[in-house]
Amino acid sequence: MQTIPLLQIGLGGVGRELVRQILATEAPLARRYGFRLAHVALADTTGLLSAADGLDRAALEAILVAKEHGQSITTLPGSTTGSSWEAFPLEQRAIFVDVSAAPGHEVPLAARIAAGCRVVLANKRPLSTSMAAFTALTAHGATRYEATVGAGLPVIATLQSLIDSGDTIIRIEAAMSGTLGYLCTELEAGKPLSVALRAAHALGYTEPDPRDDLSGADVARKALILARTSGLNWEPEAVTAEAWFPPELASVHRDEFMARAEELDAPLAARVAEARAAGGALRYVATLTPTGASVALRVVPADHPLATLRGPDNLFSFTSARYAERPLVVRGPGAGQPVTAAGVLADIIATARERW
Numbered sequence: 001m002q003t004i005p006l007l008q009i010g011l012g013g014v015g016r017e018l019v020r021q022i023l024a025t026e027a028p029l030a031r032r033y034g035f036r037l038a039h040v041a042l043a044d045t046t047g048l049l050s051a052a053d054g055l056d057r058a059a060l061e062a063i064l065v066a067k068e069h070g071q072s073i074t075t076l077p078g079s080t081t082g083s084s085w086e087a088f089p090l091e092q093r094a095i096f097v098d099v100s101a102a103p104g105h106e107v108p109l110a111a112r113i114a115a116g117c118r119v120v121l122a123n124k125r126p127l128s129t130s131m132a133a134f135t136a137l138t139a140h141g142a143t144r145y146e147a148t149v150g151a152g153l154p155v156i157a158t159l160q161s162l163i164d165s166g167d168t169i170i171r172i173e174a175a176m177s178g179t180l181g182y183l184c185t186e187l188e189a190g191k192p193l194s195v196a197l198r199a200a201h202a203l204g205y206t207e208p209d210p211r212d213d214l215s216g217a218d219v220a221r222k223a224l225i226l227a228r229t230s231g232l233n234w235e236p237e238a239v240t241a242e243a244w245f246p247p248e249l250a251s252v253h254r255d256e257f258m259a260r261a262e263e264l265d266a267p268l269a270a271r272v273a274e275a276r277a278a279g280g281a282l283r284y285v286a287t288l289t290p291t292g293a294s295v296a297l298r299v300v301p302a303d304h305p306l307a308t309l310r311g312p313d314n315l316f317s318f319t320s321a322r323y324a325e326r327p328l329v330v331r332g333p334g335a336g337q338p339v340t341a342a343g344v345l346a347d348i349i350a351t352a353r354e355r356w
């Protein structure tokens, strides 16, 4: 039985679900492929817990319980406080799995790739800084990153197979924020934005500061990853996003922003009315062609697949030389811990199967 060492960065909702799925698939993976995925180290913001031969089931379950209860990994016996995964000594090649949302991982991850390791990402940030950093991570397929766009939906795989087989992308249109999709549906149902936003915030559908969703920056990062995956060597400035709030609300404290959310009601209601008068629907859409990209609130015609989207679902429409008349469409839930973790696990398994 071959052992594939894993070093996992992040034990939030997605990271914990990933550990559970790895434990649940141990026997079938061993049977099917003859390997075992072994966590040699797990990291959160406070430190590391490691074992040279891989943490056993009991240790992993203890980590899950501790993190579920809001404790840090460094409360567990054998952990090392303040120790970073970046300096973790490894004797074998391993798969580094980044399921954090932290910035600044592109350089240390690229260094691990240069040393023969592989990388799997749910974290978009390492792929959305400079083009040089994207290339250092993804050259020769060293990094898999399906879960960075559309969670568990086969978006990156679809795009890569179109490109690899010689197709040319003409246009990509996508609604890829579950939170903003949910808000569009609520606006269409006649709710003021402030009411829908406060409800979404209370349900945990938004980031702690909802401006992280409403700024469009997260969608812009995903659009940049799609552009680069389709072969466009764009720097981050190439993709700009329309924010749902005016510049004067960008720098106020989060509590003040929430208290002033009513200021967004009239402008957004006017946009919905305008869409309705034009016989269409208001959607937050990334539109990408080889000459540029925009991420903005757009009126889409009633017969457009994007108009039929409801709630937090995502939709990706690829128009290419081969799919010129009717686009290739990928649609479904684009967020959620089980589907995101499953996307990450599928990438880990595909990497392990390469026996690189």
Ligand SMILES: NC(=O)c1ccc[n+]([C@@H]2O[C@H](COP(=O)([O-])OP(=O)(O)OC[C@H]3O[C@@H](n4cnc5c(N)ncnc54)[C@H](OP(=O)(O)O)[C@@H]3O)[C@@H](O)[C@H]2O)c1
Pocket (backbone or CB within 6 Å): 009, 010, 011, 012, 013, 014, 015, 043, 044, 045, 046, 072, 099, 100, 101, 102, 122, 123, 124, 147, 148, 150, 151, 334, 335, 336, 337, 340
């Ligand atoms: N949730 C979804 O539906 C979804 C869908 C697609 C993609 N994603 C992506 O998946 C990633 C994880 O999402 P999540 O919802 O699990 O996030 P989360 O609940 O905020 O968890 C983030 C985890 O990363 C750890 N972390 C942060 N910075 C770190 C660092 N520098 N070193 C080591 N660990 C660090 C945190 O440690 P502490 O526990 O110490 O705070 C935490 O355990 C994000 O990049 C997100 O954008 C999520």
